Amino acid sequence: MTEPATDSTEAAQATAEPDFLKVAGLHAGYGQARVVQGLDFSVARGEVCAILGPNGAGKTTTLRALCGMVRGRGSVTLNGTELLGRSPEQTARLGVAHVPEGRGTFNDLTVEENLRVGAHLRTGRWRRDGRTERTAVAADLERVYGYFPKLRQRSRQAAGSLSGGEQQMLAIGRALMLRPSLLLLDEPSLGLAPLVTRELFEIVRAVNEEERTTVIVVEQNAQLALDVAHRAHVLEAGRLVLSGPSQEIREDGQVAEVYLGVSVRSGKGG
């Protein structure tokens, strides 16, 4: 277990709250299988954090423990509130939006209905800024369509008829409708063409910069994730083996090659 370095130029510029999400001694697994075995790391507010590692390292399980889909031991606090022991629905109420592996779009619903399910929890009548929640949701629909113009074109189509890339966009857009303070992305590149993946990551970067949404992205495609992320943590067999600013991880080519199975040095330029 490596203590994440707290001072880095990128993270410091990101925020003054280094412990927005604090994970301490997190254990999680399925039944007898203990997949995550003692994780400690923090994510600063407004930061994009990548969790990297080979297959079976426990990346997805970590994410699922954060959002309540998998039971975890230890402690995970978001802005000081304990997340462990809550149901996925309660966690969502605290502003954590999870984009599951394999997208999980609602295929019989239209694109717009999918997005509206994302706003399921926003039932209040009036907001603090004097707008009604209904107009706020409508504005957020526009905002999501702004990020993903393709979704606007297909707004009345069944989600099941979209391409893989469009479904991933929809899944991310749907999560944004929650107006999350923490966005969890599970393998957004899964099964997508490299070009599409790159486009997606650019949008994630744009969302992070414009909305100051904190993002945790789990990826096998280390190179792409490191381009977008401020910091990265490398998992191996349920434990953290490497943590630091993306720049350092990328430059630590040898370690990266061992744990990530790819040569990231060559892709440094982007």
Next chain:
Amino acid sequence: MSTITATLGTGRARRLRATLTTLLAAGVALGAPFYFAPFQVFQLTMVLLYAVALAGLNLLVGFGGQISLGHGAFFAAGAYTAAVMLDRYETGHLATLPVAAVGCFLLGLGFGVPALRLRGLYLALVTLAFAVFLPPLLKRLEPVTGGSMGLTVDKLQAPAWSGLAEDQWTYFVVLAVTAVALLLARNLLRSRVGRALLAMRDNESAAEVMGVRLSLHKTLAFAWSALFAGVSGCVYTWVIGFVSPDSFSFVLSITLLAGLVVGGLASLYGPLLGAAFVMYVPSVAQDISDAAPGVVFGLLIIAVMFVAPTGLAGLAGRLRGVAASRLTRTTPPAADDRTPDSEPSASPAPADPAPVDAEPVGAQPRTEKD
């Protein structure tokens, strides 16, 4: 629902066609009682009435992805609520409707609780148990329910100002209830609750991480569904004027489910088609074979499911697709396009359509079996 209509056309053309279809259906529905003989009007009334129960079952099974073999019991609860109120307290007919609706909604909430822990066959079994145990219970509660003799109550009477015969007046009252119920079901599905329900059916864990409370919405689905069954049962009492435990055996529950599946799951007008099937096909079966109408009925169900695995509504949609592609080649489609569409949503012409659909292929499953 909206995804289905979305594929049919775009913008104004679709809206125009929907409006025309609705107007046509409304015209046929309003004109029917003046055209048909009283007995046929009565049959149409029963179709409308069953459609309400099927629409409720559709919310649960078609859109909610759960199952219930106990909806006959909610139907019975609604029917007895109305009968007991009319018999003992001599309230007006209209007063029984909200009581039956609210009562069955609460009953459904209670039965939604096992639905949280059980799914599939296990849930089917628990709901079936409810349907099986209700008739004997009704027999035991003789002071209230009249025991196995049942209760005879006043039917709906046509007020003098209407100038309508009794069967016509009853038809219009039931038509109004059915129209409101179907509209309510449709709007429910387009609301936040309906979206949550559909999202849950599509992907439960994804719905949950979006903040959909599974337990709440599963229970609500049961409650709404029971409300529709209860309303249907209440109207049944208005129309028939007699309830007895034997009218609501567990076979009713199974018939309702079969009707829904035959009509078309998760389809908006599937319940109407299913109700027509449930109403007319048994008598057709009786005509075909006096000795074993049940066998014929069963074979007809198999036949329909063989030709139209998505139910009659799915078949109608497919026929419409074929018709539309043919018509676009010969004549402008707008005029003729809606005839196949109107057929299901308008009240089905007596006796003919369902068996005609089913008969030519009646031989198929038999050869399959041999």
